[in-house]
Structure formats: structure tokens, C-alpha cells
Amino acid sequence: MALLRIGSILTNIFHEKKSRTDAAKRIIQPRPEPAGLEITTRIGCRNLCDYCPQETLIKAYRCRSAEMILSLAAFRAVVNKLPPHVRIHFSGMCEPWLNPDCTEMVLHAHSQGRKIRVFTTLAGMRPKDVSRLRAVAFDVFWVHLTSGSGLQNMSVDENYLHVLKMLHERKIPTDYVYYGDALHPEIAAILNNEARKETLCSRAGNLKHIGPPGNFPRRRGRIGCLRQLRQNVLLPNGDVVLCCMDYGVKHRLGNLMIDAYADLFESHEFQRVKTGMENPTIDILCRTCDFFAFEKEK
Numbered sequence: 001m002a003l004l005r006i007g008s009i010l011t012n013i014f015h016e017k018k019s020r021t022d023a024a025k026r027i028i029q030p031r032p033e034p035a036g037l038e039i040t041t042r043i044g045c046r047n048l049c050d051y052c053p054q055e056t057l058i059k060a061y062r063c064r065s066a067e068m069i070l071s072l073a074a075f076r077a078v079v080n081k082l083p084p085h086v087r088i089h090f091s092g093m094c095e096p097w098l099n100p101d102c103t104e105m106v107l108h109a110h111s112q113g114r115k116i117r118v119f120t121t122l123a124g125m126r127p128k129d130v131s132r133l134r135a136v137a138f139d140v141f142w143v144h145l146t147s148g149s150g151l152q153n154m155s156v157d158e159n160y161l162h163v164l165k166m167l168h169e170r171k172i173p174t175d176y177v178y179y180g181d182a183l184h185p186e187i188a189a190i191l192n193n194e195a196r197k198e199t200l201c202s203r204a205g206n207l208k209h210i211g212p213p214g215n216f217p218r219r220r221g222r223i224g225c226l227r228q229l230r231q232n233v234l235l236p237n238g239d240v241v242l243c244c245m246d247y248g249v250k251h252r253l254g255n256l257m258i259d260a261y262a263d264l265f266e267s268h269e270f271q272r273v274k275t276g277m278e279n280p281t282i283d284i285l286c287r288t289c290d291f292f293a294f295e296k297e298k
């Protein structure tokens, strides 16, 4: 889903990318990432990317709630509860702009002085959204582009190309990434080699066709999370799950319609995850996380 704008942010991102590489070697010295809450603006992403466990999410979420779209009122209520240091990420488990209120949510968060990160495919975004978003100094704005190898179900139509051209004219500083072998040719023609290829992950084992055969091996011993367990994901009914790997809603920390932000980290489930990072006999998602988990030195 970008040119980054601020030196310190650039350093953070480079650090994260380096850390991912190091995590693959399995021993690293992490530096804390800032806390963030990823916003899932709806359940059911029509992009149906080949590298996304949408079915797993829909099945798990439907057992708990029929609230498929995050309302603007609910979003505002959640923002009111977040401590000032918590960044708001428009990413989550669905393309954010598939909710028509997404731009309004971004502008509300901005009006509250929040640091904002965006990870979008542009699906659902309109030229008027780009014009309105220009008022925001984004911490990060990533565009995940459509590949030329059919990995996504996104249409590269007139609206899409118009929005992309607006961004490319630097109306918003943007970082462009893609997965797969090549970019869609019409996108490549606009971006002039500015996009970079990114690596896919198995979503901590939620995708069986990505990663080594038989899936990523379980990490042993004491482990840690490069995100310090503090990049959690909001779902439309207010539930918060551990992170963007948790498509199966395995680790539900609480509900921000009811609970305070601090309560999430006092919850039984959060404490179980923390204990599980020290004790490999406890079944937690982090044991199979191929991007952000690392093994601690003994």
C-alpha cells in the first residue's frame, strides 16, 4: 500500500523492514514500535486477495456479531477512548475505503490531533476523497497496488486510474508497494518504476499456501513481538483482537464499546498471550508468526 515524509518515520520503517529480515534469522534486538489501533471499517473485503484469509475472518466474526460495518458514531466513541500516543491505522482486515464513511473517519481522527497511518488498495476511494485527504499530514500513506498476476480481485477502471494519478501528482505523499511477479501494466505506466515489491506472509499460519511447505515452523523457547503486542485491530462491533494476524479471532482482548483501552491489556486473553510468549506449551498465534515474532536469546 508510499514516500515517507518525516525522517524519524523513515527510520522506524527501515527498522521494521530490517527487523523482519532479522526475524527470519530468528534472533534480534528489537526496538519498540509505537502503539497503534488498526481500524477494520467493515467485515467482508470484496478485493479477495489471494494472500488474505477473509473466509476465516467472516466465519469467526459471524459467530459473535451481525454488525458488519463500522459506524462513524462508533468510530468517534473509540477515538475518544484512545490515549494520545496510540496511532490510528486505517488498515485492519478490510480495505478501509469500502466503508463510505472512511474519509470522514480520517478527518475526524485528524481533527483530534491523532497520528494517522493509511494502508489502502484505493478500492472504493474517489477523487473527492483524495482532495479532502490533502488536509492531513499522514504519518504513513501506503498504496497496495494491483499486480499483473491476478492476485487480487480489484478492477483497474477509470476511477481507480484517476485516483492513482492524483496521488502520483503528489497531492498526498505516497509509498507504492505490490505483491506478485509484476505490476498491472496500466499502473506501471503511471508510476514509472516507483513501486517496490513486498514480501507476503502466512498471517501466522492462517494461510496454508504461503511460506514453507507444511507452514512456518513453530517458534520455540521465549519469544517476543516486534510490535510489543501493541498493534491491535478493531472490528466493527467494537471487539479488539490481538493483531492483523488474528483473522480467526483467536485472541479477543475486549470490546472498546464497553471497555477502556487499558482494560484490553489487563484481560485474561492478553495475559494468556503474554504467558504464552514465555511458555511454548500454551497455544498462541505468535508461535507461528512469520513477520513480527522473534526468539529471545536464552
Ligand code: SF4
Binding pocket: 045, 046, 047, 048, 049, 051, 052, 053, 054, 092, 093, 094, 095, 121
Ligand atoms: S485488500 Fe487487504 S483486507 Fe482486502 S482482501 Fe486484500 S489483503 Fe485482505
Ligand code: SF4
Binding pocket: 204, 224, 225, 226, 227, 228, 229, 242, 243, 244, 245, 285, 286, 287, 289, 291, 292, 293, 294
Ligand atoms: S502474532 Fe504475535 S508476534 Fe505476530 S504480530 Fe501478532 S502479536 Fe506480534
